[in-house]
Amino acid sequence: MPFTYICAMIGKDLQYAKEQLVAGELVAIPTETVYGLAANALSSAAATKIFAAKNRPSFDPLIVHTNSWQRVSQWVQEIPDTAHRLAAQFMPGPLTLLLPKNDSIPDIVTAGLPQVGIRLPSHPMTQSLLAMLEFPVAAPSANPFGYISPTRAQHVEDQLGDKVSYILDGGACQVGVESTILAFENHQVIVLRKGGTPVEAIEAVIGPVVIKAHSSSNPQAPGMLKSHYAPKVPFLLGDLKKLVTQHRGKKIGILAFSDGLEDGSIAFQEILSPQGLLAEAAQGLFAAMRQLDQMDLDVIIAEFVPEEGLGRAINDRLRRAAAH
Ligand code: TXA
Protein backbone atom coordinates (compact mmCIF):
# COMPACT_ATOMS: atom_id res chain seq x y z
CA MET A 1 0.00 0.00 0.00
CA PRO A 2 2.34 2.75 -1.22
CA PHE A 3 -0.19 5.50 -0.49
CA THR A 4 -0.60 4.65 3.21
CA TYR A 5 3.15 4.25 3.40
CA ILE A 6 3.70 7.87 2.38
CA CYS A 7 1.10 9.11 4.86
CA ALA A 8 2.36 6.85 7.63
CA MET A 9 5.80 8.44 7.80
CA ILE A 10 5.01 9.10 11.47
CA GLY A 11 3.03 6.44 13.32
CA LYS A 12 2.80 3.84 16.05
CA ASP A 13 3.23 0.69 13.96
CA LEU A 14 5.78 -1.46 15.81
CA GLN A 15 5.62 -4.25 13.24
CA TYR A 16 6.44 -1.84 10.42
CA ALA A 17 9.27 -0.29 12.47
CA LYS A 18 10.66 -3.76 13.04
CA GLU A 19 10.49 -4.67 9.34
CA GLN A 20 12.37 -1.53 8.39
CA LEU A 21 15.10 -2.19 10.96
CA VAL A 22 15.42 -5.82 9.86
CA ALA A 23 15.79 -4.55 6.27
CA GLY A 24 18.71 -2.38 7.41
CA GLU A 25 16.82 0.92 7.22
CA LEU A 26 16.72 3.86 9.62
CA VAL A 27 13.83 4.29 12.06
CA ALA A 28 13.44 7.15 14.53
CA ILE A 29 12.45 5.84 17.95
CA PRO A 30 11.09 7.56 21.04
CA THR A 31 13.04 7.21 24.27
CA GLU A 32 12.46 8.80 27.66
CA THR A 33 15.41 11.14 27.03
CA VAL A 34 15.27 12.26 23.38
CA TYR A 35 14.31 10.64 20.06
CA GLY A 36 16.95 8.35 18.61
CA LEU A 37 17.87 7.57 15.00
CA ALA A 38 18.06 3.79 15.08
CA ALA A 39 19.63 1.11 12.87
CA ASN A 40 20.76 -2.49 13.36
CA ALA A 41 23.84 -2.17 15.58
CA LEU A 42 25.30 -5.47 14.32
CA SER A 43 25.37 -4.30 10.69
CA SER A 44 28.05 -1.85 9.54
CA ALA A 45 26.03 -1.07 6.42
CA ALA A 46 23.01 -0.05 8.51
CA ALA A 47 25.11 1.91 11.01
CA THR A 48 26.83 3.75 8.14
CA LYS A 49 23.44 5.17 7.12
CA ILE A 50 23.11 6.85 10.51
CA PHE A 51 26.30 8.84 10.02
CA ALA A 52 25.22 9.91 6.54
CA ALA A 53 21.70 10.95 7.60
CA LYS A 54 22.94 13.04 10.54
CA ASN A 55 25.98 14.39 8.72
CA ARG A 56 27.87 13.06 11.72
CA PRO A 57 31.65 12.68 11.69
CA SER A 58 32.76 9.05 11.76
CA PHE A 59 34.91 9.64 14.87
CA ASP A 60 31.77 10.12 16.99
CA PRO A 61 30.65 6.73 18.37
CA LEU A 62 27.04 5.53 18.70
CA ILE A 63 25.21 4.20 21.76
CA VAL A 64 23.78 0.68 21.45
CA HIS A 65 20.26 0.10 22.78
CA THR A 66 18.48 -3.02 23.90
CA ASN A 67 15.58 -3.96 26.16
CA SER A 68 17.14 -6.14 28.84
CA TRP A 69 20.39 -6.24 30.79
CA GLN A 70 20.57 -10.04 30.38
CA ARG A 71 21.07 -9.64 26.63
CA VAL A 72 24.06 -7.31 26.99
CA SER A 73 26.65 -10.03 27.67
CA GLN A 74 26.29 -11.18 24.03
CA TRP A 75 27.94 -7.99 22.81
CA VAL A 76 30.53 -7.15 25.48
CA GLN A 77 33.55 -8.96 26.91
CA GLU A 78 33.17 -8.48 30.63
CA ILE A 79 30.94 -6.47 32.89
CA PRO A 80 32.40 -4.89 36.04
CA ASP A 81 30.54 -5.51 39.25
CA THR A 82 29.82 -1.81 39.62
CA ALA A 83 28.10 -1.87 36.22
CA HIS A 84 25.82 -4.67 37.42
CA ARG A 85 24.91 -2.64 40.48
CA LEU A 86 24.19 0.47 38.41
CA ALA A 87 22.12 -1.54 35.96
CA ALA A 88 20.09 -3.09 38.77
CA GLN A 89 19.32 0.37 40.13
CA PHE A 90 18.92 2.56 37.04
CA MET A 91 18.12 0.39 34.02
CA PRO A 92 15.96 0.68 32.07
CA GLY A 93 16.45 4.44 32.33
CA PRO A 94 18.51 7.42 31.21
CA LEU A 95 21.95 5.89 31.77
CA THR A 96 24.64 4.70 29.33
CA LEU A 97 27.53 2.47 30.44
CA LEU A 98 30.73 2.10 28.41
CA LEU A 99 31.79 -1.56 28.36
CA PRO A 100 34.52 -3.43 26.41
CA LYS A 101 32.90 -4.59 23.17
CA ASN A 102 33.38 -7.96 21.53
CA ASP A 103 33.66 -8.64 17.78
CA SER A 104 29.90 -8.72 17.24
CA ILE A 105 29.80 -4.91 17.38
CA PRO A 106 31.23 -3.42 14.17
CA ASP A 107 34.05 -0.91 14.60
CA ILE A 108 32.09 1.83 12.87
CA VAL A 109 29.56 1.78 15.74
CA THR A 110 32.20 2.64 18.34
CA ALA A 111 34.29 4.77 15.94
CA GLY A 112 37.12 2.30 16.41
CA LEU A 113 37.10 2.56 20.22
CA PRO A 114 37.34 -0.62 22.28
CA GLN A 115 34.31 0.32 24.42
CA VAL A 116 30.67 0.32 23.42
CA GLY A 117 28.03 2.51 25.05
CA ILE A 118 25.12 0.38 26.27
CA ARG A 119 21.73 1.81 27.14
CA LEU A 120 18.31 0.36 28.03
CA PRO A 121 15.67 2.99 27.28
CA SER A 122 12.57 2.85 29.47
CA HIS A 123 10.05 4.23 26.97
CA PRO A 124 7.38 1.47 26.76
CA MET A 125 6.95 1.63 22.99
CA THR A 126 10.67 1.31 22.35
CA GLN A 127 10.97 -1.40 25.00
CA SER A 128 8.40 -3.41 23.03
CA LEU A 129 10.15 -2.77 19.74
CA LEU A 130 13.57 -3.76 21.10
CA ALA A 131 12.08 -6.96 22.56
CA MET A 132 10.81 -7.86 19.07
CA LEU A 133 14.30 -7.57 17.55
CA GLU A 134 17.06 -10.18 17.48
CA PHE A 135 19.70 -7.44 17.39
CA PRO A 136 20.36 -4.27 19.40
CA VAL A 137 20.04 -0.89 17.70
CA ALA A 138 22.64 1.85 17.45
CA ALA A 139 20.98 5.22 17.97
CA PRO A 140 22.32 8.73 18.35
CA SER A 141 19.90 11.57 19.00
CA ALA A 142 17.80 12.07 15.86
CA ASN A 143 19.00 15.57 14.97
CA PRO A 144 21.45 16.87 12.38
CA PHE A 145 24.95 16.84 13.93
CA GLY A 146 25.48 19.77 16.29
CA TYR A 147 21.84 20.87 16.49
CA ILE A 148 19.36 20.63 19.38
CA SER A 149 18.15 17.08 20.19
CA PRO A 150 14.53 16.21 19.29
CA THR A 151 11.99 15.53 22.04
CA ARG A 152 8.90 15.17 19.81
CA ALA A 153 8.27 13.06 16.69
CA GLN A 154 7.58 16.29 14.83
CA HIS A 155 11.09 17.60 15.61
CA VAL A 156 12.51 14.55 13.82
CA GLU A 157 10.14 14.98 10.89
CA ASP A 158 11.12 18.66 10.56
CA GLN A 159 14.82 17.96 10.18
CA LEU A 160 15.36 14.35 9.13
CA GLY A 161 11.93 13.44 7.71
CA ASP A 162 13.28 12.68 4.24
CA LYS A 163 16.16 10.58 5.59
CA VAL A 164 14.35 7.99 7.72
CA SER A 165 12.07 5.13 6.68
CA TYR A 166 9.74 5.61 9.61
CA ILE A 167 9.26 7.73 12.73
CA LEU A 168 7.76 5.85 15.64
CA ASP A 169 5.65 8.37 17.55
CA GLY A 170 5.86 7.90 21.30
CA GLY A 171 4.75 11.40 22.25
CA ALA A 172 6.83 13.96 24.12
CA CYS A 173 9.95 12.63 25.85
CA GLN A 174 9.45 12.48 29.62
CA VAL A 175 13.02 13.19 30.78
CA GLY A 176 14.02 15.58 28.02
CA VAL A 177 17.84 15.54 28.33
CA GLU A 178 20.10 12.75 27.07
CA SER A 179 21.34 9.85 29.18
CA THR A 180 24.16 10.18 31.68
CA ILE A 181 27.27 8.46 30.26
CA LEU A 182 29.62 6.55 32.59
CA ALA A 183 32.98 4.90 31.93
CA PHE A 184 34.89 2.46 34.16
CA GLU A 185 38.63 3.13 34.41
CA ASN A 186 41.13 1.90 37.01
CA HIS A 187 38.41 1.07 39.52
CA GLN A 188 36.95 4.53 39.13
CA VAL A 189 33.64 5.53 37.64
CA ILE A 190 33.92 8.52 35.30
CA VAL A 191 30.99 10.72 34.27
CA LEU A 192 31.55 11.58 30.58
CA ARG A 193 28.21 13.32 30.10
CA LYS A 194 25.82 14.69 32.71
CA GLY A 195 22.31 13.61 31.84
CA GLY A 196 18.96 12.24 32.89
CA THR A 197 20.29 10.17 35.80
CA PRO A 198 21.57 12.69 38.35
CA VAL A 199 25.15 12.28 39.57
CA GLU A 200 23.87 12.48 43.16
CA ALA A 201 21.66 9.43 42.59
CA ILE A 202 24.59 7.49 41.11
CA GLU A 203 26.88 8.42 44.01
CA ALA A 204 24.22 7.30 46.49
CA VAL A 205 24.54 3.78 45.03
CA ILE A 206 28.26 3.40 44.26
CA GLY A 207 30.01 6.22 46.14
CA PRO A 208 32.06 9.11 44.70
CA VAL A 209 32.54 9.40 40.93
CA VAL A 210 34.92 11.50 38.85
CA ILE A 211 33.34 14.11 36.58
CA LYS A 212 35.15 14.63 33.28
CA ALA A 213 32.19 15.96 31.39
CA HIS A 214 33.86 19.11 30.11
CA SER A 215 36.37 18.77 27.37
CA SER A 216 36.60 20.83 24.24
CA SER A 217 39.97 19.76 22.87
CA ASN A 218 40.26 15.98 22.96
CA PRO A 219 36.76 14.65 23.32
CA GLN A 220 36.73 11.09 24.55
CA ALA A 221 32.99 11.42 24.09
CA PRO A 222 32.41 13.87 21.26
CA GLY A 223 29.04 14.61 22.89
CA MET A 224 31.43 16.44 25.17
CA LEU A 225 32.32 18.86 22.40
CA LYS A 226 31.63 22.27 23.86
CA SER A 227 29.64 23.62 20.96
CA HIS A 228 26.76 21.19 20.69
CA TYR A 229 23.00 21.45 21.05
CA ALA A 230 23.39 24.82 19.40
CA PRO A 231 20.53 27.00 18.15
CA LYS A 232 21.23 29.07 15.04
CA VAL A 233 20.37 32.37 16.73
CA PRO A 234 23.14 33.79 19.04
CA PHE A 235 22.55 32.32 22.49
CA LEU A 236 23.73 34.20 25.60
CA LEU A 237 23.78 32.85 29.11
CA GLY A 238 23.85 34.83 32.36
CA ASP A 239 21.81 37.35 34.31
CA LEU A 240 18.60 37.95 32.36
CA LYS A 241 18.06 41.57 33.44
CA LYS A 242 21.64 42.64 32.77
CA LEU A 243 21.78 40.97 29.38
CA VAL A 244 18.42 42.41 28.30
CA THR A 245 19.66 45.90 29.19
CA GLN A 246 22.83 45.33 27.17
CA HIS A 247 20.87 44.21 24.11
CA ARG A 248 18.03 46.71 24.16
CA GLY A 249 16.88 47.60 20.65
CA LYS A 250 17.32 44.05 19.40
CA LYS A 251 14.61 41.46 18.94
CA ILE A 252 15.14 39.48 22.16
CA GLY A 253 13.89 36.05 23.21
CA ILE A 254 14.15 34.87 26.81
CA LEU A 255 14.66 31.37 28.16
CA ALA A 256 13.91 31.62 31.88
CA PHE A 257 13.82 28.96 34.60
CA SER A 258 10.81 29.91 36.73
CA ASP A 259 10.25 33.66 36.52
CA GLY A 260 9.97 35.72 33.37
CA LEU A 261 10.90 39.37 33.02
CA GLU A 262 8.47 42.25 32.68
CA ASP A 263 10.19 44.24 29.99
CA GLY A 264 8.55 45.74 26.93
CA SER A 265 11.62 45.10 24.79
CA ILE A 266 11.30 41.31 25.04
CA ALA A 267 9.70 39.82 21.93
CA PHE A 268 9.17 36.30 23.21
CA GLN A 269 9.58 34.48 26.48
CA GLU A 270 9.81 30.77 27.38
CA ILE A 271 9.48 29.90 31.07
CA LEU A 272 10.66 26.34 31.69
CA SER A 273 8.90 25.68 34.99
CA PRO A 274 6.79 28.35 36.71
CA GLN A 275 6.87 26.17 39.83
CA GLY A 276 10.66 25.89 39.73
CA LEU A 277 10.75 22.12 39.14
CA LEU A 278 13.95 20.84 37.53
CA ALA A 279 12.30 17.73 36.05
CA GLU A 280 9.74 19.90 34.28
CA ALA A 281 12.45 22.28 33.10
CA ALA A 282 14.48 19.38 31.64
CA GLN A 283 11.40 17.96 29.93
CA GLY A 284 10.66 21.18 28.06
CA LEU A 285 14.21 22.49 27.56
CA PHE A 286 14.95 21.40 23.98
CA ALA A 287 11.44 22.17 22.70
CA ALA A 288 11.75 25.67 24.18
CA MET A 289 15.15 26.16 22.55
CA ARG A 290 13.75 25.05 19.20
CA GLN A 291 10.75 27.32 19.58
CA LEU A 292 12.96 30.33 20.31
CA ASP A 293 15.25 29.43 17.43
CA GLN A 294 12.31 29.66 15.01
CA MET A 295 11.09 33.09 16.14
CA ASP A 296 13.36 35.12 13.88
CA LEU A 297 15.05 36.71 16.91
CA ASP A 298 18.34 38.63 17.01
CA VAL A 299 19.41 37.04 20.26
CA ILE A 300 18.28 34.43 22.80
CA ILE A 301 19.05 35.23 26.43
CA ALA A 302 19.00 32.37 28.93
CA GLU A 303 19.79 31.85 32.61
CA PHE A 304 21.24 28.97 34.61
CA VAL A 305 18.98 26.77 36.72
CA PRO A 306 20.04 25.55 40.20
CA GLU A 307 23.20 23.38 39.86
CA GLU A 308 21.77 20.23 41.49
CA GLY A 309 20.16 16.99 40.31
CA LEU A 310 18.86 17.32 36.74
CA GLY A 311 19.84 20.99 36.90
CA ARG A 312 23.46 19.95 36.29
CA ALA A 313 22.51 18.37 32.95
CA ILE A 314 20.34 21.36 32.02
CA ASN A 315 23.14 23.84 32.79
CA ASP A 316 25.56 21.71 30.79
CA ARG A 317 23.29 21.86 27.71
CA LEU A 318 22.80 25.62 28.17
CA ARG A 319 26.57 26.14 28.33
CA ARG A 320 27.10 24.17 25.15
CA ALA A 321 24.36 26.08 23.35
CA ALA A 322 26.07 29.31 24.40
CA ALA A 323 29.51 28.08 23.32
CA HIS A 324 28.51 28.14 19.68
O1 TXA B 1 19.83 9.62 25.81
C1 TXA B 1 20.64 9.28 24.95
O2 TXA B 1 21.76 8.83 25.24
C2 TXA B 1 20.21 9.41 23.48
C3 TXA B 1 19.07 8.44 23.21
C4 TXA B 1 18.68 8.41 21.76
O3 TXA B 1 19.43 7.17 23.66
N1 TXA B 1 21.31 9.18 22.62
C5 TXA B 1 22.30 10.08 22.45
O4 TXA B 1 23.24 9.71 21.50
O5 TXA B 1 22.37 11.12 23.08
P1 TXA B 1 24.28 10.73 20.87
O6 TXA B 1 25.01 9.94 19.84
O7 TXA B 1 23.59 11.94 20.42
O8 TXA B 1 25.26 11.04 22.04
C6 TXA B 1 25.98 9.97 22.58
C7 TXA B 1 27.36 10.40 22.98
C8 TXA B 1 28.18 10.74 21.79
O9 TXA B 1 28.57 12.07 21.84
C9 TXA B 1 29.36 9.83 21.86
O10 TXA B 1 30.55 10.53 21.72
C10 TXA B 1 29.30 9.20 23.24
O11 TXA B 1 27.96 9.26 23.59
N2 TXA B 1 29.71 7.82 23.11
C11 TXA B 1 29.01 6.81 22.56
N3 TXA B 1 29.73 5.69 22.55
C12 TXA B 1 30.92 5.98 23.11
C13 TXA B 1 32.11 5.25 23.35
N4 TXA B 1 32.22 3.98 23.00
N5 TXA B 1 33.15 5.89 23.93
C14 TXA B 1 33.04 7.19 24.26
N6 TXA B 1 31.95 7.94 24.04
C15 TXA B 1 30.90 7.35 23.48
Ligand code: MG
Ligand atom coordinates in the same frame (compact mmCIF):
# COMPACT_ATOMS: atom_id res chain seq x y z
MG1 MG C 1 23.34 13.90 20.21
